[in-house]
Amino acid sequence: MSVLRPPPSLISHSALRAIQPKRPVISNDGDIAKARSRQLYRAFYRTIPLLIAHYNLDVTVDEARNILKSEYFKSRNITDPRVIDILTIKGYQYLEELDKGWSNPHHFDSYIKLSTATKQPSTFLEKFLAGQL
Secondary structure (H helix, E strand, C coil): CCCCCCCHHHCCHHHHHHHCCCCCCCCCCHHHHHHHHHHHHHHHHHHHHHHHHHHCCCCCHHHHHHHHHHHHHHCCCCCCHHHHHHHHHHHHHHHHHHHHCCCCHHHHHHHHHHHHCCCCCCCHHHHHHHCCC
């Protein structure tokens, strides 16, 4: 029994593209993409002491590693290998920029300050409980 398909002229080009399988960015499998992501994590983890010394930051190695860990935990629910590959590529580019000194110390320092910033209380109850009133 054959499957009935409409003639090609009735199917839009975008509908055909949605049906076609997606090409992988780098990894064919989610496990390979996750392994590359872990390699990036290890590379950042190893270079943190060098980056802190190079950029003369006012943060300890342990604090910077905790920031790195929290940034990775923000995207732990991503399962699409294509998205993982793209984020990994961007991470390697950022690591290369920091390592080669192409970015200013302010960029790296402001990134660390944004990651460690605490949320300021906005409502009356939050301000009251924080002791600001």
